[in-house]
Amino acid sequence: MTPQRTVVVWWPDWPVVVAGRAADPVVVVANNKVVAMSAAARADGVRVGQRRREAQGRCPTAEVLPFDEGANARAFETVVAAVEELCPRVEAVRPGVLAFASRGPSRYFGGDAALIAQIRAVACDAVHTRLQLEVGAGPGVGVADGNFAASLAARAASSARDRVLYVPPGRSAEFLAPMPVAAIGDAAIADVARRLGLRTLGAFAALDPSDVVGRFGADGVTAHRRANGLEVRSLAPREPPPELSVEVVFDPPAETVDRIAFAARAVAAELEEGLRGRGLSATALVIEVETDHGEKRTRRWRSEGALNAAAVAERVRWQAEGWLTDVAQAVDDDAPTAGITLLRLAPDEVHEHAGTAQSLWGGASEANERVSRAIARVQGMLGPNAATTAVLVGGRGPGEQIQMIPWGDSRAVDAARANAPWPGRVPAPAPAMVLAAPVPIDVLDVSGHAVRVSGRGEVSAPPVTVVGPHGVDRVTGWAGPWPAEERWWDAAGNRRRARLQVQCESGAAHLCLIEGGCWFLEASY
Amino acid sequence: MSAEAAAELAEQLPLEPNRRAALRSLAGKIPQSTPVLASQRPRPVGGPYAEVFPNGLRPGTSISVSAAHPALEAAALRNAVALAAGVVPPDGWVSVVGVSSLGVLAAVEAGLALDHLVFLEAPTTAWGSVAVAAVEAFDVVVLAVPARPRLAEVRRLAGRARERSTTVIATGPGAAAWGGEARVVTSAVTWHGLGDGHGSLRSCRVTVDLDGRGSVRARRMELMLGP
Known part of the structure; x- marks a missing residue:
C-alpha cells in the first residue's frame, strides 16, 4: 500500500527567524549546544549539536542567543493557524515543521505546484505581517508519499534554489535511496547499520525484511518500511475508541x-x-x-x-x-x-504498541513508577515546588553549589560551570546543615571586639567566642579565612565575602560568613 | 510452632512413653528457624554504621536519630545521612521529608545518589499525608518529626513502613517521641584537622548512645564520620 501524498513545510533555523536575526551571523544555543544558526554562521562551518565554544571558534563574529522554546512555539502557532485557513487537518510536528495530506487541497487549488505556491505565500505572509519578522529565504516545502519521505524532501528543499522538492508519486524509495542512513530517525539502528557497512537508506532498504526483524526487532521493521518508502504499518491506523x-x-x-x-x-x-x-x-x-x-x-x-x-x-x-x-x-x-x-x-x-513491556517481577521500572506516583500525589497537594531534586551547579558557598529543581523538570546543567575551579571554595567535607537564610551572629576576639577580615584576607585577631543561636560558645579551633570576591567587574552584582571555620567547646563546628562587617552563621558541620 | 515449644509440649503432656518419644522425634524435625521472605531478611548496612548494626537491618525498621543537645543538631543530621546511605539498596530511592536545612553536598559525600534523592516539603498541616505518601513509595525516608506528633499518626506511619519494607530514619524535634526499633542519640562530637588559625575540618568522631528493642543492645559507641 502506498502511503498518502503528504506535504511537509520545514522552516529552516526557525529559532533564528523568531529571534528576528536571519540576516546576521547568529547562533542559538540551548544547554551549551548549538540548536540553530543563521546562513552566515553556517557558511563558516557552524553545525547543529556543536558545543557553544566550538561554534564561537568557527564563527567569532556570531552573536550567541539563548533558545526560547516558548517564543518558538508561540510564533509557530500563528503560522499553523494561517496554513489551516487554506487546508484542513494540518498537523504540527514541532515548532518550525508542519505537515498535511495533499490530496484534497491539491485538487482544490489546481495541482501540487499551485498548492505549494499558495502555502509558501501564506506562511511567509503570516511571518511578515502578523509576526513582523524577517522572512529570509522562506520555508522549504517537500511533497512525497508519506510523512517520512516528505520530511526529508522538505529538508533537502530548504537548501535548493526554489525551495521546493517534488517527489513524483511512487518514486519515494528512489528519492530516499542515496540519503545517509543516519536520516532513519533511530540513532541505535543507524549506528549498527553504519557499522555493518550500510551507509545509505537504499542499502538498508535492500535487506531482507525477515533479517531485519531478526536483528532489530519491531523498531527495525518500522525503520525498514520507512526506508522503503512504505507506510510504517501495513495495517491501516485503528480508529481509537x-x-x-x-x-x-x-x-x-x-x-x-x-x-x-x-x-x-x-x-x-x-x-x-x-x-x-x-x-x-x-x-x-x-x-x-x-x-x-x-x-x-x-x-x-x-x-x-x-x-x-x-x-x-x-x-x-x-x-x-x-x-x-x-x-x-x-x-x-x-x-x-x-x-x-x-x-x-x-x-x-x-x-x-510493540515497545517495552514492564518486567515480570516489577524491578527497577516498577519502583520508579511507584515513586513518580507518590511524588505526583505530593505535588498535587502542595504544588510543583513541594517535591524537588538537587543538581550540582558549582559555586563557592555550600548553598550556592546546589540548585533545587522541581520534580519532572529537566536536570540538565551547565557542565562547564559545575566542573570549573572555584577559588575561595571551602574544602570538603561539606556541612551537614545549611541554613536557608544565614543567621546573624557575633564572632568576638579576646577583648570582646568583633573580629574583622582585612581586604588582604587576614583576620584582625583570633576568634575566641561565638555568640550564636545556641548561646555563647568558646572557640577551641579555627581556620581561614577563605575570601571570596565575586563579580568584581560588575558594580551591581559585586560581593566581597569571607568564610571562617570555627570549632566550639560544645562540639559544634560552624561555617561563619562575614559580609559588610557583619557575621552570619551560614552552615554547621 | 517452634521446635522448642514442641519439645516442651512433648515433656509436659500426660502421654504414654512410646507416644512421647514419637512426639519428641517429630519436634526434632521442625526446622530451627521459620523461613523468611527474601524482602524481609535483614540487609547488611554499609559505611560507618556497619559496626552499629553488625547483623544488618530488616527493611521496614524505624530508627530515630537525635541530638543530646541543640548544638549537636548538625552532627545528628550527619548521622542520619550516613545511616541512610548505609541502608539504601543499590538503585534504591531516598526521600528527605521536611528537612529544609539538610546540606545536599554532605549527602553526596556520604554516598547518596542525587538522581535518586527527592526532597519533599512537609508543612505542619500536611505532614501526615506527605509522610504516608513517602513511606509507601520510597526505600528509605529521612523524616523530620514535628515537636509534638500525634501518637496515633506515628503508630500508623511505623505500621505502614513495616508493611511496605520502608526504612524510616526519624530526625527533628520529635525524633525522641518517635521511638522506633532503635534509637541513636548523638551525645558528643570531636572534629579533627582544625588548628589554631590553620588547617581545615577533615573528619569527625561522634559518640552515640544506642538503645532499642530486639537485637539492639543499649551501649555507647564511637564512630568515625567523613573521609
Whole structure:
C-alpha cells in the first residue's frame, strides 16, 4: 500500500527567524549546544549539536542567543493557524515543521505546484505581517508519499534554489535511496547499520525484511518500511475508541501556562496508561481546549514515533504558550478571549504498541513508577515546588553549589560551570546543615571586639567566642579565612565575602560568613 | 510452632512413653528457624554504621536519630545521612521529608545518589499525608518529626513502613517521641584537622548512645564520620 501524498513545510533555523536575526551571523544555543544558526554562521562551518565554544571558534563574529522554546512555539502557532485557513487537518510536528495530506487541497487549488505556491505565500505572509519578522529565504516545502519521505524532501528543499522538492508519486524509495542512513530517525539502528557497512537508506532498504526483524526487532521493521518508502504499518491506523481521550477541568479557569502544563503532565500519564492497557500507542494526538466564554480550539500533533507522556505534556505546553499569549495580546480575532476551563487530549491515530513491556517481577521500572506516583500525589497537594531534586551547579558557598529543581523538570546543567575551579571554595567535607537564610551572629576576639577580615584576607585577631543561636560558645579551633570576591567587574552584582571555620567547646563546628562587617552563621558541620 | 515449644509440649503432656518419644522425634524435625521472605531478611548496612548494626537491618525498621543537645543538631543530621546511605539498596530511592536545612553536598559525600534523592516539603498541616505518601513509595525516608506528633499518626506511619519494607530514619524535634526499633542519640562530637588559625575540618568522631528493642543492645559507641 502506498502511503498518502503528504506535504511537509520545514522552516529552516526557525529559532533564528523568531529571534528576528536571519540576516546576521547568529547562533542559538540551548544547554551549551548549538540548536540553530543563521546562513552566515553556517557558511563558516557552524553545525547543529556543536558545543557553544566550538561554534564561537568557527564563527567569532556570531552573536550567541539563548533558545526560547516558548517564543518558538508561540510564533509557530500563528503560522499553523494561517496554513489551516487554506487546508484542513494540518498537523504540527514541532515548532518550525508542519505537515498535511495533499490530496484534497491539491485538487482544490489546481495541482501540487499551485498548492505549494499558495502555502509558501501564506506562511511567509503570516511571518511578515502578523509576526513582523524577517522572512529570509522562506520555508522549504517537500511533497512525497508519506510523512517520512516528505520530511526529508522538505529538508533537502530548504537548501535548493526554489525551495521546493517534488517527489513524483511512487518514486519515494528512489528519492530516499542515496540519503545517509543516519536520516532513519533511530540513532541505535543507524549506528549498527553504519557499522555493518550500510551507509545509505537504499542499502538498508535492500535487506531482507525477515533479517531485519531478526536483528532489530519491531523498531527495525518500522525503520525498514520507512526506508522503503512504505507506510510504517501495513495495517491501516485503528480508529481509537472514544473512552481513551482524557480531560481535565479547570475551576477557576487557567490563565497561566504553568498551570496547564502541570495538569497536562498528570493527564498525559493517564492517557499513556489507558493506551498501554490496550497494547496501543498514539502517533497523532488532538489537543482541545475550551475557554470560559465557550470558545473551542483544537490542534492536531503528529510524531514520527510513539508519543509518550513526556512528549504529550511538552506539546500541550507549546500549544498553551501559543494560545494564552494570544489572550494577553489579543492580536488575533481568532484568539481565545478568556481563561481555559477544559483541556482534552484525544489520541487521533493509534498503533499496536510493540515497545517495552514492564518486567515480570516489577524491578527497577516498577519502583520508579511507584515513586513518580507518590511524588505526583505530593505535588498535587502542595504544588510543583513541594517535591524537588538537587543538581550540582558549582559555586563557592555550600548553598550556592546546589540548585533545587522541581520534580519532572529537566536536570540538565551547565557542565562547564559545575566542573570549573572555584577559588575561595571551602574544602570538603561539606556541612551537614545549611541554613536557608544565614543567621546573624557575633564572632568576638579576646577583648570582646568583633573580629574583622582585612581586604588582604587576614583576620584582625583570633576568634575566641561565638555568640550564636545556641548561646555563647568558646572557640577551641579555627581556620581561614577563605575570601571570596565575586563579580568584581560588575558594580551591581559585586560581593566581597569571607568564610571562617570555627570549632566550639560544645562540639559544634560552624561555617561563619562575614559580609559588610557583619557575621552570619551560614552552615554547621 | 517452634521446635522448642514442641519439645516442651512433648515433656509436659500426660502421654504414654512410646507416644512421647514419637512426639519428641517429630519436634526434632521442625526446622530451627521459620523461613523468611527474601524482602524481609535483614540487609547488611554499609559505611560507618556497619559496626552499629553488625547483623544488618530488616527493611521496614524505624530508627530515630537525635541530638543530646541543640548544638549537636548538625552532627545528628550527619548521622542520619550516613545511616541512610548505609541502608539504601543499590538503585534504591531516598526521600528527605521536611528537612529544609539538610546540606545536599554532605549527602553526596556520604554516598547518596542525587538522581535518586527527592526532597519533599512537609508543612505542619500536611505532614501526615506527605509522610504516608513517602513511606509507601520510597526505600528509605529521612523524616523530620514535628515537636509534638500525634501518637496515633506515628503508630500508623511505623505500621505502614513495616508493611511496605520502608526504612524510616526519624530526625527533628520529635525524633525522641518517635521511638522506633532503635534509637541513636548523638551525645558528643570531636572534629579533627582544625588548628589554631590553620588547617581545615577533615573528619569527625561522634559518640552515640544506642538503645532499642530486639537485637539492639543499649551501649555507647564511637564512630568515625567523613573521609
